[in-house]
Amino acid sequence: xxxxxxxxxxxxxxxxxxxxxxxxxxxxxxxxxxxxxxxxxxxxxxxxxxxxxxxxxxxxxxxxxxxxxxxxxxxxxxxxxxxxxxxxxxxxxxxxxxxxxxxxxxxxxxxxx
Amino acid sequence: xxxxxxxxxxxxxxxxxxxxxxxxxxxxxxxxxxxxxxxxxxxxxxxxxxxxxxxxxxxxxxxxxxxxxxxxxxxxxxxxxxxxxxxxxxxxxxxxxxxxxxxxxxxxxxxxxxxxxx
Numbered sequence: 001x002x003x004x005x006x007x008x009x010x011x012x013x014x015x016x017x018x019x020x021x022x023x024x025x026x027x028x029x030x031x032x033x034x035x036x037x038x039x040x041x042x043x044x045x046x047x048x049x050x051x052x053x054x055x056x057x058x059x060x061x062x063x064x065x066x067x068x069x070x071x072x073x074x075x076x077x078x079x080x081x082x083x084x085x086x087x088x089x090x091x092x093x094x095x096x097x098x099x100x101x102x103x104x105x106x107x108x109x110x111x112x113x
Numbered sequence: 114x115x116x117x118x119x120x121x122x123x124x125x126x127x128x129x130x131x132x133x134x135x136x137x138x139x140x141x142x143x144x145x146x147x148x149x150x151x152x153x154x155x156x157x158x159x160x161x162x163x164x165x166x167x168x169x170x171x172x173x174x175x176x177x178x179x180x181x182x183x184x185x186x187x188x189x190x191x192x193x194x195x196x197x198x199x200x201x202x203x204x205x206x207x208x209x210x211x212x213x214x215x216x217x218x219x220x221x222x223x224x225x226x227x228x229x230x231x
Contacts, residue, residue: 042224043116044222049219099168101148105154
């Protein structure tokens, strides 16, 4: 069965530090990949998605992610974080013909002002 | 326009009781999904509907869980004989239409219903 792994449970950074959150998936076929964000007290929102084409995907708020098929990875990056990026980040995958998403356990990001 | 709404926002019940959780998708969205998020975990798929029919219910943990969407809009997740292990946040999402291979329609999530079984 397909699974998604996020190895960082809690990341603490100072403002202006660079961010990289790891995500690995297990499925070898056609897969669509996503990062969702959940700000404190808010619902899950889509940050960015990949389903074909350029493996470097740009999302909202300066986030980007790179799909590396050979490594089964889709890591999230941001060159300079802000206090307002404090949130929980979830990586998710969808097998080609399925409708539902499979989520990782999430990474909590705390940015110190 | 309005997003996905879920009611109630919080539900506390006793072990063995029956509960219903409601989801109101974004108007016009044909696909509707239910997920469950336990503490410290990511959302876990339960069931999804395309229109009125359950297209995939493989995530329902057992036969105490059931969901309906009789008119292809509002959906109700029903849990019979609740157990303490059912305590979680139940999330609903909707999308314009089901994503097939190479086609994705963003799933918009509601705020969730926090269910506590005492």
